[in-house]
Structures are given as C-alpha cells and as structure tokens.
Amino acid sequence: MTLPEPGQHAVGRRAEVLRLLRDAGSPMAIAEIAERLGIHVNTARFHLQSLVSDGRVERTTTDSRSPGRPPQLFQAIRRMDPTGPRHFRVLAEVLAEVIATDPDPSRRVLAAGRLWGRHQAATVIHPTATKEAPEPADSVERLMRLLDELGFAPERPAAGDRPQINLRHCPFFELAVSRTDVVCPVHLGLMQGAMQSWASPITVDRLDPFVQPDRCVAHLSAVGGS
Structure with a gap:
C-alpha cells in the first residue's frame, strides 16, 4: 500500500x-x-x-x-475555498484609516464598541446571574469573564476607592499601537456596552492604553459617579 x-x-x-x-x-x-x-x-x-x-x-x-x-x-464543489488564507488585519487597517478621517473618530467608534459590548454581554453566563440588577462585584466578575474570553488577559482589580482592571494583552495589538485613537475607544465602548446590558451599577469610565508596555488600565466607577 x-x-x-x-x-x-x-x-x-x-x-x-x-x-x-x-x-x-x-x-x-x-x-x-x-x-x-x-x-x-x-x-x-x-x-x-x-x-x-x-x-x-x-x-x-x-x-x-x-x-x-x-x-x-x-x-x-463550486464555491470559494473555505480553507484559503485570510487577511483580516489588512481589512482592519483599511477600516481604521477610513474611520480616522472622521472629525471625531473616537465618538464614532465608542458607539460601535458599545453595540459590540451589548451583543457580547448575552454570551457571558455567570453562576450568580439573575434577572435583577447584579451586585457590583458580580458585574466586575462578568466583565472579567467577557474580557478573558475575548483575549484581553484581564487581571482582577485591586481593592480601593477607584478599582481598575489591568489588561495584559490586546487582541488588536499592532493596530492599537498605530491607531490608538480608533481601537482603544472600541474597547472602552465594549466594556461600557456590556455593563449597560447587564444593568450594572458599575461602569468603565476610562481606558488608559499602554500605561506600561504590557498593560492597559480600565478604570471602574459607580454609574453616575465621577
């Protein structure tokens, strides 16, 4: 044979x-x-x-x-080859360049990120989840799980008046480095949209990109707080 x-x-x-x-x-x-x-x-x-x-x-x-x-x-079978090469990064770069020409690209992609977050929120199942508004700790736990599933490698927030989540990996690293003004607001919107979908008493009010070479910081606060 x-x-x-x-x-x-x-x-x-x-x-x-x-x-x-x-x-x-x-x-x-x-x-x-x-x-x-x-x-x-x-x-x-x-x-x-x-x-x-x-x-x-x-x-x-x-x-x-x-x-x-x-x-x-x-x-x-007469169809496109489903195992052929993909170039999603090139497409993402082209779209980022187009969006960057908007007078206020951050506002535009922040809204897109929130929409993404609302869609993704439905995929996160937490053992303590109920139909009622979650407790702050439960909201953070759900967000941690969502970020982990999407490849952000989140670290649990430290105790304090201004809790934060450290993000140790960026799934769009190369693009985020060159287009921080486009990519990072999408990630901020993702987190905000998910929290809104869960009716969380906590939100993410700011995302500081690359505060260290291996760390971005998402700052948490109470909804309506400063």
Whole structure:
C-alpha cells in the first residue's frame, strides 16, 4: 500500500487533485484521477478523502443501470475555498484609516464598541446571574469573564476607592499601537456596552492604553459617579 505523501508536497498534490476536478467537465473516478496525475490510486484516494472532509469535493455516482455496484465518482464543489488564507488585519487597517478621517473618530467608534459590548454581554453566563440588577462585584466578575474570553488577559482589580482592571494583552495589538485613537475607544465602548446590558451599577469610565508596555488600565466607577 502506498503511504500518504508527507508535508508540503502532500498539500501541493492535493491542490493538483482539486484543480483537475475543477477543470473536468464531469465527475471523475479515482483510477482516472490517479492516471491523469501519474500517482498511485491509494495516494489519489487519500487526497480525495481529505478534500471531501474539507468540504471542497463531493462524492457522486453514475446513473448506470448495468449490473453491479456503480463506480464512485468525485467532483469539485463550486464555491470559494473555505480553507484559503485570510487577511483580516489588512481589512482592519483599511477600516481604521477610513474611520480616522472622521472629525471625531473616537465618538464614532465608542458607539460601535458599545453595540459590540451589548451583543457580547448575552454570551457571558455567570453562576450568580439573575434577572435583577447584579451586585457590583458580580458585574466586575462578568466583565472579567467577557474580557478573558475575548483575549484581553484581564487581571482582577485591586481593592480601593477607584478599582481598575489591568489588561495584559490586546487582541488588536499592532493596530492599537498605530491607531490608538480608533481601537482603544472600541474597547472602552465594549466594556461600557456590556455593563449597560447587564444593568450594572458599575461602569468603565476610562481606558488608559499602554500605561506600561504590557498593560492597559480600565478604570471602574459607580454609574453616575465621577
């Protein structure tokens, strides 16, 4: 039995199988695919199984009424490749540049962040959560959980009159460094929107970005407080 091809060569061969099926005018059998590409039937079968699992190729059969089991055929699924490369950072950079041309970009993205926060708030389930307005400590606990799920690596606030949450990681670090005026208000709005959605007596009234190279600080206060 021929073993699957290792490493990058296997990826290239799989792409050849997919390209052949895309260019074909009709479904193809394993033996035909192997012959056209000059590979072993087992190798073709291995790559076809992977392509089927990835949702890029599908199995089909002929309508032959001849005796016996009809041969299994394969054809490419006509759609964009769901496993292809993504460049979301480039898109984010373009959008940030566009937003930055607004006369008041911080106000605009703060509102967008609050909307994001209200949507995200519904995903946070806390053991002590009730339909009633949460206690301050419960609100902070929910916010900590939300920030952790989104990759901000939050640290619990220290005791004091002005509690704060240290954020040790920024999921949008590269963009935040170059566009603090756009990215950081989104994060502030995220936290405010979540707290509003929970009817929390606590809010985040300020976010200080990069007070240290590895730390941003979200300042908490009572709703309506100073």
